[in-house]
Amino acid sequence: MDLDEFAQVRAAAIRFRAAMVCARGAGLFADDCLGLKTFPHGACGNACELLGEYLTSLGLGEWEIVTGQRHPQTHAWLERDEVIVDITADQFPDFPHGGECAWRATDDHSWHAHSFVEDRRERACLPERGDHFRGALREVYPQVCELIRE
Template structure:
């Protein structure tokens, strides 16, 4: 990845995060059963949105990476998370779900030790967001706000 591509990815990630924050504040997701609690519990859907958005902007193919984590000390299951990845580059617009762990609101950069601490499941390249339905409508809202951001 070139320095220019890295800068463009960070810019696009920040644009999307601002768009999602603004849409949430405007009540755009009040009726969506998942996005109403953005960023908590929204990593899967948002990561699929990111994969499509970046692909549609000519920034290559992105995969959705699901992960789960167990406590190193107790072995107890701690939770799941998901993010978009291309090679070693991670875009995660919901990293602040883990703000108690010092995560920034969003991550756009090379995978770090925090991402490597997750046990990855099988990743996949998401299809287009469904042509109709609640998720497609939410994706269109994100795009509308991203054009303003």
């Protein structure tokens, strides 16, 4: 990933994070089955699916959701070409960058590698079909994207 694309990813992550905060405040995440009601707390996996879909829609490549564990917590973030995008890291008090994580796009893996044992990777996107939960994520995605345009 070149510096121009990195800057685009970073800007997109900033916009998406801000839209997620606005969506939470507007009550778009009232259906708590999404796990987004307390975004960013406890919302990392679902936020990754939504953000991955958004980045891909902008032509910024396909991303992987990486999940990791540290007892008893789990966490998820996006990776592509050794770049991490994590818009929910501020839910952890030991995250060393404070509020910076709202736009955290980096090639520095130190906190993630030290704090979590990676346990799986999957493509970051919203599945075309699925259960009620996946359908609810698909419904909220355009509403979040609309907030980016405002």
